[in-house]
Amino acid sequence: MEKIKRYKAYCLDLDGTVYRGEAPVQEAAQFVSRLQEDGIEAFYVTNNASKTQDQLYEKLKRVGVQADKSRIMSSAVAAAKYIKRWYPGRTVYLIGSDGLKEALDAEGIERVEQQADIVLMGLDLQISYDKLSRACLEVQKGAVFLSTNKDLAFPSEQGFLPGNGSFTAVVSKATDVDPVFIGKPEIHMLEAIQQEWGFEKEDMVMIGDNYDTDIQAGIRFGIDTVHVNTGVTSMDAVMQKDHPATHLLENLGFWKH
Ligand SMILES: [Mg+2]
Known part of the structure; x- marks a missing residue:
């Protein structure tokens, strides 16, 4: 010891x-x-930005950890807190899943489909050319570019699958703008x-x-x-x-x- x-x-x-x-x-x-x-x-x-605090809490419970839910800090929760602290009252165009939506809602941050002040990207299993294009256009118009994490791939039973970092790179390359990453x-x-x-x-x-x-x-x-x-x-x-x-x-x- x-x-x-x-x-x-x-x-x-x-x-x-x-x-x-x-x-x-x-x-x-x-x-x-x-x-x-x-x-x-x-x-x-x-x-991990795709799971909500509740889902992470339940997962911890399944592996024998009784967590204090308010102390679960995902990159989704941190992204919402970051926006609230540095860009209060600003609107967000979001690419992401439930973890991010819930985190933004919890901080009272408004999501919009266009004329966004901020583009925030997290892993979205329903990613599409349309969503990526919209993110690119908003960033070109001057929106602040944030991303939950730069992990290029994540392991699955079949092999490595594309992670949020890969999709963020698409928008970053197309616009020549580097995002601020929130995660470790x-x-x-x-x-x-x-x-x-x-x-x-x-x-x-x-x-x-x-x-x-x-x-x-x-x-x-x-x-x-x-x-x-x-x-x-x-x-x-x-x-x-x-x-x-x-x-x-x-x-x-x-x-x-
Ligand atoms: Mg680890």
Whole structure:
């Protein structure tokens, strides 16, 4: 067991950290329970923008984690909070699914089909040439261009399928405008947690399996990071980085307060 300092905000990645697909990572659920015994609710930080907070809450429940729903920070929730903070009262042309629609509704953000102030893109399984064209035209007319995450592909049973990053690239290439990405490795989700709950950075830690997204987000934001060897990036690969994670654990069962 590795002795690690106490934090107030434990920010856990989901896929590869708390579960793998539908399978639980047992040590993660036990870790969350141990925090709860100490009176601490974890935060859940995921680039997945297609699921609603309710759907992520139910999924966590299926893998044995009783989460505080208000502490589930998806890139959809973070995108809505980002718009509310930096562009209050502005309208959005949205490409995305239920997770994003619900997140915008929750912040009272108006969606429009044209003359939008902002174009926001997230994974949309009903993507079409018409939707992509509309996004391009709005961006050309000067709309702010936001995207939930830059993941080019995501794994499925059949193989890798195109992710939101690929469709965002279509609009970006066609308009020659770079979007602002909300998800990890950008800092916006961690910043939203800090803003909303009032934490000091030294009291926050980002925990995840993917060096290029989770650990990079923590490093860029300036908080401690914990890499777990239960998902994408191997521990050996992280050790060889110029900026490795603050702590490296085989899994969360090795975390001792
Ligand atoms: Mg992950």
